[in-house]
Amino acid sequence: MNESLQTALTRLRLSGLAASLDVRLQEAAGHHLGHSEFLELLLQDELLVRNERLIARRVKAAGFRELKALDEFDFAFNPSIKRKVIFDLATGRFIREPRDVLLIGPPGTGKSHIAQALGYQAIKNGSVVLYRSIFDVVRDFLHDEAMSQQDKIMERYLRADLLIIDDMGMKQLPKRSGEYLFEIIMRRYQVRSTMMTSNRPLEDWGKLIGDVPAATAILDRFLHNAEVIAITGKSYRLRNRAAVEGKASVAEGKASVAEGKASAADGEQSKQRGRRSTAGDEGLSPPEDTDARKPLSSDRGAQPATL
Numbered sequence: 059m060n061e062s063l064q065t066a067l068t069r070l071r072l073s074g075l076a077a078s079l080d081v082r083l084q085e086a087a088g089h090h091l092g093h094s095e096f097l098e099l100l101l102q103d104e105l106l107v108r109n110e111r112l113i114a115r116r117v118k119a120a121g122f123r124e125l126k127a128l129d130e131f132d133f134a135f136n137p138s139i140k141r142k143v144i145f146d147l148a149t150g151r152f153i154r155e156p157r158d159v160l161l162i163g164p165p166g167t168g169k170s171h172i173a174q175a176l177g178y179q180a181i182k183n184g185s186v187v188l189y190r191s192i193f194d195v196v197r198d199f200l201h202d203e204a205m206s207q208q209d210k211i212m213e214r215y216l217r218a219d220l221l222i223i224d225d226m227g228m229k230q231l232p233k234r235s236g237e238y239l240f241e242i243i244m245r246r247y248q249v250r251s252t253m254m255t256s257n258r259p260l261e262d263w264g265k266l267i268g269d270v271p272a273a274t275a276i277l278d279r280f281l282h283n284a285e286v287i288a289i290t291g292k293s294y295r296l297r298n299r300a301a302v303e304g305k306a307s308v309a310e311g312k313a314s315v316a317e318g319k320a321s322a323a324d325g326e327q328s329k330q331r332g333r334r335s336t337a338g339d340e341g342l343s344p345p346e347d348t349d350a351r352k353p354l355s356s357d358r359g360a361q362p363a364t365l
Contacts, residue, residue: 139172153185220252240272
């Protein structure tokens with residue numbers, strides 16, 4: 059590529075085209091491509107690079123806690139989660155309609171993973187996504203420094219095609235939290251899609267928010283046209299701990315068996331030593347009378363024998 063062409067592509071911000079131009083020139087020469095075919099390939103390269111950059115920017119702006127994908131999720135661990143339902147949501151149809159989604163169940167059952175994976179897929183499908191935990195929502199609106207920027211913050215919450223509010227129910231929220239949450243849900247109602255996760259039953263939301271009327275109003279709008287996915291089962295995060303504890307129990311059991319065998323062997327050896335000791339005592343002669351073995355000494359008064 060000559061310098062003037064490189065300069066022109068740079069000024070036009072066609073970096074994707076510039077990166078693949080040399081390869082495409084060789085391909086065009088080798089396969090005798092026409093001008094339109096060659097140009098189409100170059101434009102596809104540029105569009106691909108731009109789309110990848112757009113996805114990267116939107117992923118960063120979404121603020122995911124972790125970047126998750128659906129193919130990383132273990133559906134076999136908690137069979138209550140229906141794969142078909144989740145992959146239907148991944149098509150993004152609920153965002154286009156728009157409808158809301160509630161994932162509800164015990165901690166550790168995969169709600170946050172699924173929510174973030176659906177958000178990531180929505181970005182790849184062309185949607186703008188904002189991910190916030192309920193704690194982030196509270197900080198965004200109740201922080202002293204944010205008081206003068208509430209309109210700007212609210213605009214960010216309303217602009218997203220899909221708003222994900224995670225971890226509802228982890229703890230009781232500060233006062234006035236219900237007011238802001240209600241405004242978010244009310245203004246997005248039937249306009250943009252909202253997804254929430256919760257580990258507490260819906261009847262507890264009044265206590266969590268500290269405002270029963272606000273909680274009732276929130277649920278009334280949010281659940282009106284929502285897909286509710288109830289998840290049951292064990293905590294996925296504790297699966298390794300259970301396996302380790304199981305292995306430790308097996309190891310302890312084997313150690314106990316080994317100790318029992320060792321104790322039995324020691325007992326058997328003691329018995330054998332006892333038998334050998336008894337057998338040796340039976341074969342010994344009684345102690346000799348040392349006085350009987352001494353030669354009889356002549357009495358002082360005896361006379362020598364005469365021939």
